Amino acid sequence: MKDASLDLSPLANAYLERRDDMRRFFLARLGGRGDVEDLVQELYLKVQAVAHEPVENPPAYLYRLASNLMLDRLKQARRSTARETEWRRTHHASVGALDISDTPDAESAVIARQRLEKLSSALETLAPLTQRVFRLHKFEGLTHAETAERVGISRSAVEKHISLALGHLVSKVGR
Template sequence: MRRFFSVRTGRRGEVEDLMQDLYLKVQRVEGEVIENPSAYLYRLASNLLLDQLRSQRRAEARDAAWRRVSHTSLGGSDIADTPDAEAAVCARLRLKRLTEALADLPLKTRRVFWLHKFGELTHAQTAEQLGISRSAVEKHISRALKHLIARVGR
């Protein structure tokens, strides 16, 4: 039976797994009279190979579908869409430093910076909304950026 599986799969690990599965199936056939044990054993082995093949095909189809949805390919090579664990931790730490640095800004400077960068207002729109000059907005933005670069870096 080992040779039977080996010729059809070509992989030693799979042969051992199939042999064990075959043994378990044969153990379940207690008390039944089998007229041709050799043919029965080969039929069980063939069915196991078919089950394995179907399982592999389902797994490959499932993996291919998942890969199409969650991966990008360039030149036949997968490109990971998500950063590795180290990059994610570094990004979280940098975000924490940025948040703390923003909290340390004077209230008016923080508000000007927030409206311009996160509210996506122009300098003129920010100045109009806060009732200050455009020059003042530029000075607040400059002060905020210098502070953030000093605290967080580039």
């Protein structure tokens, strides 16, 4: 039977001979983190990627690959932590040590969506002019005077349409 190590590159042989040493190398530098096995396997992939290149000192080159791989992983973890911290800072409020999410939970979002659908349906049952006045004032943010000018009615008429629409929506949807 032919020796399998004869078909491998010197670097791949160095890896196979020192696989346990590589595991200890990563453990010593990273502590008990669970990604040590991932790093050992990723190192093998790196070794295979450069196996065809001539290497003067395979063990030294192997340790250099391992060091670079570990440093890349640590930098990636640092960047990820910084991104998550920034996201949390901009998307969460904190009260003391507690994080308070600004986003509603799934149930609240569904309830809000259903309520919005009811409001839209109830709004569509109003007279077209009342709908238009309500949408201009409440959705587009126009003042009563701006709405009156845009629609071509008095400010008092705008107030009456808004009042009528609000009363109708409250009776159909509730508060």
